[in-house]
Amino acid sequence: MKRRAFNRCILSALVGGAAALAAIPAAQAQNFPGRAIELVVPFAAGGGTDAMARAMSDASRTHLAQPIVVLNxxxxxxxxxxTEVANSSPDGYKLALVTADxxxxxxxxxxxxxxxxFTPIIQLNADPSAITVGADSPYNTIEExxxxxxxxPESMQVGNAGIGSIWHLAAAALEDKTGAKFNHIPFNGGNPAVLALLGGHIDAVAVSPAEVMQYVKAGKLKPLAVMADERVPGFENVPTLKERNINLSIGTWRGIAAPKGTPQPVLDTLGAAFRKAAAEGSxxxxxxxxxxxxxxxxxxxxxxLMQRDNATFKGLIDKFGMRP
Structure with a gap:
């Protein structure tokens, strides 16, 4: 009898201890955030992704009790x-600005x-690829x-942002859908590819509308089609591939994610704050x-979206042998 009573005491202590430990994350989540939150941008300062992270940080100031500090x-x-964010403590204090990469x-x-x-929190951006040529190009439609x-085959020089980049994958996907064969020309980023097109060194680029917009407005480049479900603001006169009976929608995106295992109450707090920040006029x-x-x-x-694109990009990388 004494032994059974002793065992019951031990079991009660273990159960009570486990309940106390489980209550710690719940209490932490309830008081979240208690200090500044780090938003890691996995790219160098000064680019579009970095600028968006900082704009989001500013917009979040009135919606979170603590500031968001952007780290490159x-x-x-x-x-x-x-990798740094994925391996960090899943407590909501270190987040990642994630992209299609x-x-x-x-x-x-x-x-x-x-x-x-990772556990995604909120998507903030999506930009399709666009096939763009020089203003004096003989091609006026995507069909031409x-x-x-x-x-x-392989005579059409199409610039991209590097081997295996989202824009290389977009051009490869267009090949896969249409039977065309391009000569893919890699550059160290989308902007150098666009400059090469402006200089007449390549025939086209497969980059986002944002990267060619100023040159299209200046009459130096002309877009032939966008790889989106709907026409793009600013490119209202440019058809989608789907309008041309090519069932392809592909592009990049950006958003914020937390390490896997972050408590749902913390994710809910962050999600609510980020939705309000995203609605800010700034x-x-x-x-x-x-x-x-x-x-x-x-x-x-x-x-x-992540699950779909992960499968799509893996298939393209394997099919076109892009892995070094």
Missing amino acids: KPGAAGGIGL MVIIPHLGLTKTTYEK FLAAARAK LKRFMAEQNLGYVVADQQTFTA
Whole structure:
């Protein structure tokens, strides 16, 4: 009898201890945030992703009890910064500004950190690829462009932001859908590719509308089609591929994610604050001024997008042998 009573005491103590430990994260979540939150941008300062992170930080000031501090952790095409956040304590105090690169670079062998090591909080942006040519190009429609590419396989020089970049994958996806064969010309970023097009060194680029917008408005470039479900603001006269019976929608995106295992109450607090921040006029103006596609999607929708693109990009990288 004494032994059974002793065992019951031990079991009661263990159960009570476990309940007390479980209550600690709940209490922490209830008081969240109690200190500044770090938002890691896995790219160098000064780019569009960095600028968007800082605009979001500013817009969040009145919606969170603590500030968001933006930290740049570039390297390995974003892999270094993403890995740091994925391996951090899942308490909501270190987040990542994620882009479509996070579902590309693991398949290129640049990192072992996959999107599955994160929980998405909110999507803030989406930009499709656009096929753009010089203003004096003989091609005025996407049909003419593709017909020329099919007539002389691999003679059409299409610039991108580097081997395995989202814009390389977009052009490869267009090949896959249409049977055209391009000569893919990699550059160190979308802007150098656009400058090469302006100089007449290549035939086209497959980059975002934002990266060619100023030159299109100046009459120096002309877009032939966008790879989106709907026409793009500022490119209202440019058809989508789907309007031309090519079932392809592909592009980049940006958003905020937390390490896997972050408590749901913390995610809920962050999600609510970020949705309010995304509705701020200052953030909307920033997105419009930067010609960035303004899209706000919740945790579930953003997760589904990551899953879809992860499968799509893996298939393209494997099929076209892009992995070094």
